[in-house]
Amino acid sequence: MxxxxxxxxxxxxxxxxxxxxxxxxxxxxxxxxxxxxxxxxxxxxxxxxxxxxxxxxxxxxxxxxxxxxxxxxxxxxxxxxxxxxxxxxxxxxxxxxxxxxxxxxxxxxxxxxxxxxxxxxxxxxxxxxxxxxxxxxxxxxxxxxxxxxxxxxxxxxxxxxxxxxxxxxxxxxxxxxxxxxxxxxxxxxxxxxxxxxxxxxxxxxxxxxxxxxxxxxxxxxxxxxxxxxxxxxxxxxxxxxxxxxxxxxxxxxxxxxxxxxxxxxxxxxxxxxxxxxxxxxxxxVGAFGEEREWPEGLPAPDSPERREQLKRLAAGGMTVLKNENSALPLREGEKVALIGRHALEPVAQGGGSARVRPPHVVSMAEALDASVVDGVEVRTGETAPLPGMLRDPETGAPGIRVITRDQDGVVVDSRHRESAEIFAGDLGRFDNAASLELIAEVTRTERLRVGLRGPGAWQFTAPGVHDDVVLGAGDGPGGGVLNPPAWTVDIDLEEGARISATTPGETGMRVLGLVARRAPKPPAEVISDAVRAAREADAAVVVVGLTAEQETEGVDKTTLALPGEQDALVSAVAAVAKRTLVVVNAATPVLMPWLEDVDAVLWAGLPGQEAGAAVAAALTGEVEPAGRLVTTFPARDGDGPAWSTTPVDGKLPYAEGIAVGYRGWNEEPLFWFGHGLGYTKWQYGEAGLSVGERVESARVEVTNTGERHGREVVQVYLRPEGEPVRLIGWAGVELAPGESALVDVPCDERVQRLWDNGSWRPLPLGGEVLIARGLGDVRAKIRVGA
The missing domain is CATH 3.20.20.300 (Glycoside hydrolase, family 3, N-terminal domain)
Known part of the structure; x- marks a missing residue:
């Protein structure tokens, strides 16, 4: 012992x-x-x-x-x-x-x-x-x-x-x-x-x-x-x-x-x-017996070291889905029109319990040298305001003031909060309040959408507005926390105008907050502005995407279509622009009815706190967006081996069995698993295998035949006789233009076995091995077995 x-x-x-x-x-x-x-x-x-x-x-x-x-x-x-x-x-x-x-x-x-x-x-x-x-x-x-x-x-x-x-x-x-x-x-x-x-x-x-x-x-x-x-x-x-x-x-x-x-x-x-x-x-973890010593002097979240690291991690994983006639990267000195709500307000993270509070989120409008045009509305619900939209009316510091009162209306506590939301119901300082008031001043003069978030009975006030509001909690566990409901109104406000929301204290966990953002304009007006800017530019970069309403804990999507009039925005710009480059700010597949009409598509994911800087680095070629897709993109709603997330009589059958994802695709998707173009071109030479009782490794010579340094991901798949295709190994290689390398790819035995009647046995050795840049770009096929 x-x-x-x-x-x-x-x-x-x-x-x-x-x-x-x-x-x-x-x-x-x-x-x-x-x-x-x-x-x-x-x-x-x-x-x-x-x-x-x-x-x-x-x-x-x-x-x-x-x-x-x-x-x-x-x-x-x-x-x-x-x-x-x-x-x-x-x-x-x-x-x-x-x-x-x-x-x-x-x-x-x-x-x-x-x-x-x-x-x-x-x-x-x-x-x-x-x-x-x-x-x-x-x-x-x-x-x-x-x-x-x-x-x-x-x-x-x-x-x-x-x-x-x-x-x-x-x-x-x-x-x-x-x-x-x-x-x-x-x-x-x-x-x-x-x-x-x-x-x-x-x-x-x-x-x-x-x-x-x-x-x-x-x-x-x-x-x-x-x-x-x-x-x-x-x-x-x-x-x-x-x-x-x-x-x-x-x-x-x-x-x-x-x-x-x-x-x-x-x-x-x-x-x-x-x-x-x-x-x-x-x-x-150092909490039983002698307690651990915590390190000191670690880099701060906004330190140059962390910012550069996070920009590199984001930009390098971005994926070039389409790039006709080398439309990307952007040319030095050309006039660029940057269009879209996501360019001004990037979605850096998904919703739910994974949310964190970063030091900043860099927008593409800040990071890219371009004329900027707002896009169409992308939300139907509300999130916490962007930093800097609200300030504490007492201190002037960014954020809000939270005032708690007792049953007699006497102030028990008044404190500044840096963010525009609070969490009530976890044995904290807000739990025993008879009422909670969230109060702030707006920091700009324009037409704003203001309001409140969180379940409960509310009184909301702003210049010219006084409303009583009742909001119910969302469905399921954590409904009032993960996806709090919201109420808003669009009004013209002057800088310094005060907004306030008051709710009774109550039991149960709730996220409560204020809402403040620029009020959306009619889609026709926004699209007209975008078309005008695109027509005058050398390149139009349209930034579209999903929001934390679609990519969130607690709720599944019902469609892969982009929310709002974003498809119409892209199509309108593509009809007049010299070059149309689309950046998609989303983590999971979306439909692209405009794909044939645009010159390039960069898949940007949810890039984190350095979002705009990372997108700019990828668009300009400072960092090669050498990513490869990790899921198959359907061309239409309903395509693929599994679709519905709605249980029937409480049950959700995984009817596709082992044919999950790319393994179960019978039709051509929009983009295959493993797809990604990068910024250079690759030639594959003669390929070979090392085969024993299974495929142990594959090897192939690859050459960078393009004009830029790049990273290639050599992917190896096995298509066994009578079984779905499956990834069995991959390896990355970085090469300068004209450089070649022999890439050896170890193949994993755990995806070359079969669970049969309570035990493992090897898959029968037969079928073919595919050496590929993605399942839509197979470069070699080698038969194995009998």
Whole structure:
């Protein structure tokens, strides 16, 4: 027995049953209980995976906002996600956070999934390899990663109640594979169970998946925590392998679990095993026994070092989808018209629990030398105002003032908040107020859309406006937090005009805030302005995209069409511009009815805090946008092997089986998985394989035949006889113009096996190997087997 396990034994023996059980539910929304008697400090956890938000749901510490998961994944380079993990570890250490809740390693099963922006890819092997590196990057600096959501949580509709119906072969070969790889190669110190059920059993009670497979067959020695508010039972979840209930301090364990043990429904040794895993996690992050020393002097989120790093990570993963006649990169000195709401207000991150508070978000209008024209309205709902839109009426500092009053209307507290929203209902300073008033001054003179966000009864005032408003909470768990409702009015305001929203205090968690942004103009007027600017320019860059309404936790999309009149805007510009270059500010596929009419398309993802600077670097060629797509883009709504996210009678069948994503496409998509042009051209020479009982490796000579330095990603696929095609390996290479290299691609045996009647066996060696730049650009085919 190791010294650690001996210390854990002594700690467990020192506690009575209620004390043990107390430690197995969180102490707050993002914290765990300390227990000084056994040398256990309180652990702090934070949402991820593209930033470390900290223990405040809103208005927390300013922290780095990284490019989203799909944009990082489009590098097709585990070293990039390892770098991202290490950066996040530094951000966690800055805030004394022990556990980061990421990476998300569910798959892109259907492009409608609202939370796909947090997940890497539709391919399990690519997802697994990127996840391994991310976990190693975090844990290499002593911060626990938490791969999530275990298991079959590929969509958000009815996510708390949906039963994902998945056959055993598909579970093993597809949805479990990224978790299997992470456990085998990186040993994440914690892991999160999902909300949904899998084949009739809720994830937090799923003994076959947690006890038998994860902890038994795979030998996982880490901790399994619930997703927030996902645990619904005491005995069933405890016996099902769940180790920690989040959040706290209330929950279904506590006294109920103590009673279940005393009634013989749960063995106390089972509780001890859960506590053992919690103490093991605490030791690994420096919170059990001798407490860790937190590093000092780490780069600030807005430091030159971080800004350059985040710009590079974002720009390098951007993907050139189309580039007729080398329309990109932009020519030096040409006159550029920059058009679109996303150019002025880029969407840097998705919605929901992954949101963080960055030091800034650079817009494309700031970063690119161009004449700028606003675009059509892209939102139907509201988000927090951009920094600088509102100021505290007392101090003049950016943000708002929050005033709490007691039952008699007496001011209890008045304080400045840097952001324009607050979080109420987590045992914090706003919980016992009889009323809450959010008040601010606008910082500009123009027609503005102002209002309020958050469920409750409200009184709203502005010059010439006094309204009583009642807003209900959104559907599902966290409806008033993840997607708070809003009410707005469009009015002409002078700088310094005051807006105020007052609501009674009430129980339950709520995100409350003010709304302030420029009021949208009629689409015809906006498009007319855009056409005029495009006609006078050498190149028109139209920036379109999705918003946090479509790419968010808790809600799935219903269409891949761009919101508002963005398609009409692109078409109108393309009809008059000398060159039309479209930048798409979105993480997941969109329809492109204008594709044939434009000269180039740059897929920009959700680029994080350096958004505009990264897009400018990609457009000008300062950084090659060498990304390759990580999911297949449909040409029409409904295309592909899986589409609907709506359960029928509570069940969501994964009817496509192992043919998920590109594996199940029978028609030509808009863009294939793996597609990406970069800024140079590539020639492939003779290819060969190393084959034993499986395809062990592939090799091919590649030559950069273009005029620019570039990065190529050599992709290797296996199309077995009678089975779907699947990625089995890839390798990246960077070459100067005219340079050649022999690229060797190791091929993974885990995607060359078959789950058959309860055990693994090798896939029969037969079919063909494809060596490709993407499934739409296959450069070599080699037969294997008989």
């Amino acid at each position: 190791t010294d650690l396990e001996s210390r854990i034994d002594k700690a467990i023996e020192a506690l009575d049953l209620p004390a043990k059980v107390r430690l197995l539910t969180g102490s707050a929304l993002f914290a765990l209980h300390p227990e000084p008697a056994i040398g256990l400090a309180g652990l702090v956890v934070s949402d991820g995976p593209t930033g470390v938000r900290g223990s405040e749901f809103v208005d927390g510490e300013i922290t780095c906002l990284l490019p989203n998961a799909t944009l990082l994944a489009q590098h097709w380079d585990p070293e990039v996600t390892r770098e991202a993990g290490a950066l996040l570890a530094d951000e966690a250490a800055n805030q004394h956070i022990h556990v980061v809740l990421g990476p998300t390693i569910n798959l892109h099963r259907t492009p409608l999934g609202g939370r796909l922006f947090e997940a890497y890819s539709e391919d399990p092997l690519l997802t697994g390899k990127l996840a391994v590196a991310y976990v190693q990057g975090l844990q290499g600096k002593g911060i626990s990663a938490t791969p999530k959501h275990y298991l079959a949580n590929e969509s958000e509709t009815d996510r708390f109640t949906v039963d994902s119906v998945v056959d055993e072969r598909t579970l093993r070969e597809v949805y479990l594979l990224p978790f299997e790889m992470a456990v085998a190669e990186a040993n994440p110190w914690s892991l999160m169970a999902s909300y949904n059920s899998i084949n009739g059993t809720t994830a937090t009670e799923h003994a076959p998946l947690i006890v038998e497979l994860l902890k038994g067959e795979w030998g996982y020695d880490g901790l399994v925590m619930s997703d927030w508010f996902a645990t619904r039972s005491a005995a069933a979840s405890t016996n099902g392998g769940l180790d920690l209930v989040m959040p706290g301090p209330q929950g279904p364990w506590g006294e109920q679990l103590v009673a279940a043990v005393r009634a013989g429904e749960v063995e106390e040794s089972t509780v001890d095993e859960h506590l053992r895993r919690l103490l093991r996690l605490a030791d690994r």
